Amino acid sequence: MIRNAIAGGAVIYGAIMVVQALQRPSTAAGAIAAAFLLAAAGLVLWSTDEHRLKTVEMALLWCCVALFLVYGLLASGGVL
Numbered sequence: 001m002i003r004n005a006i007a008g009g010a011v012i013y014g015a016i017m018v019v020q021a022l023q024r025p026s027t028a029a030g031a032i033a034a035a036f037l038l039a040a041a042g043l044v045l046w047s048t049d050e051h052r053l054k055t056v057e058m059a060l061l062w063c064c065v066a067l068f069l070v071y072g073l074l075a076s077g078g079v080l
Helices: 002-023 025-044 050-076
Strands: none
Touching: 002 025, 025 050
């Protein structure tokens, strides 16, 4: 049930991003990239290999931590 809910949420957010890209062409590249990332994350949940799933989840978690760190450094450095 959780897999279905997360996959459904990814589909809905992906559709919202595509609509936003059509309404605001200047943000199209970012919206489409985010929609593809959501689709990939939704597909990962359907993996039957538990070890691969855990590895991908941990990699994604550390990517989020690294991006948050980069954002914090850029914000504190005055770039953002």
